[in-house]
Amino acid sequence: MVIIAQPSSAREESRPAVPAESAWRRSMLWLWPCTVTLALGCYGMTDSLLGRDELVTWDMVGRDSGRIVATLGNVDAVHGTYYLLMHGWVALFGDSVVSLRLPSVLAVAAAAAVVALIGERLFGYRAGILAGFLFAISPAVSRYGQEARSYALVILVVALATLLLLRALDRPRGPWRWTGYALALVLTGLLHLIALSVVLAHACLLAAHARRDHSLWWKASLALTAVAGCVAPLALLGRSQARRQLYWVPSPDGWALLSLAQGLFASALCGGALIALALLARAPSRASLLLCGAWAVLPPVLLWTASHGEISYFRSVYVLFTLPAWALLAGAGLASAARSWKVAGALVVALTVLTLPDQRQMRQPFEHDVPVPLDYAAAADVIKRFHRPGDAVVYDRADTWKLDGGVQYYLPRGLGLRDVFLAKTPAGIDDLYAVECSVPDRCLKGEPRIWLLTQGTGFPFGAIAPAQASALQWRYTVSRSRSVTGMTVSLLERRVPR
Structure with a gap:
């Protein structure tokens, strides 16, 4: 039998082309949530005065890089990476309110796209795009997407790390995929150490997959060990400065954990709707629900528990990176409850309209300085x-x-x-x-x-x-x-x- 090898060009021509409709549909999955989030983030971006924390950002990024590094040795080391990134940004684009807040707007827009991509992987196309929209219309996303602090970037890198972990689990033998996951976690820790608690949710997902492939444990352990080695110096320095910076944060009681939703979602109505929809979530694989449920619940519980020692870290802003998990579960719940696009779309529009008062509140002149407004x-x-x-x-x-x-x-x-x-x-x-x-x-x-x-x-x-x-x-x-x-x-x- 004689086998005639085809030229590479002939082989490429013989492959079935991806339908244009499928490529368009795939791009719409992430593009629409990204666009909606970007539009909401840009709307009224300058309506609120800079808040106290934003003024710290302005003060820090206006110093030269040597002075920033020297200051981090004394105070606020946990935000050092953000300050250095913003120092370069301000050098290029100036220190106007728009310039200071625009990186956060871009970060939440990109996070909406990542949420949609994760949702499509875990729960299907319709759940993914609905999750992206629900994330986009959350008042907390607008609030912290319009703040010159690191929290919007933290939301993005946590979501990106989760997506990269899912990709690594698709092809566990690919070292570059594990490297990408590890680098995303390193950036997460450098932007905000508390956000590394998302690893608890990742461990739940790894445990579910390791039943079929035991090699995942050592591969994940290698990646996480590298992450720990990179962020350990910052963790030690941040720990030494914590008492000076967080002396004013009270130790939380049981009610504080239950009332966390108001600060997390910046809207009782939106928070209640997302939680209710999350309870309806269904998935082909239990691992998907396990990942998102652990991502949504475990970091706040861990933070609450850790805040009963010498120092309290319990602030809702520190667990904003759990918002994508709630959006993912809510998107899955809405996709399960509403069997048609029209019904699901109508419910998203209705929630958008109902939360308009909260959206307006997020853009009030002194919203970034409550409860003590200063004009x-x-x-x-x-x-x-x-x-x-x-x-x-x-x-x-x-x-x-x-x-x-x-x-x-x-x-x-x-x-x-x-x-x-x-x-x-x-x-x-x-x-x-x-x-x-x-x-x-x-x-x-x-x-x-x-x-x-x-x-x-x-x-x-x-x-x-x-x-x-x-x-x-x-x-x-x-x-x-x-x-x-x-x-x-x-x-x-x-x-x-x-």
């Missing part, structure tokens, strides 16, 4: 309108976090107000907090006018340190005072000697 922009506007060359400024730093940074952000960069009682800037000492003059009398330079910015609407001198108040009252009188939301802007003019 930095209005305060800066008062100074801009009445400013004179030679004016100085005093900020209330006694009990107010980032009031100075907020007003400085919204002031023109070239205004040139001398910060009277500032001895050392946070950047100058590689920290997040400024150092003020120990002897305020010696820091006054005879400025004719000083702007005093304080929190609240009471007597302005009562909001600052007593020594500062005494030094100012002795030499200055309040010539005008204006209240804005959460703040008072006072203009002090030098007393005329008698």
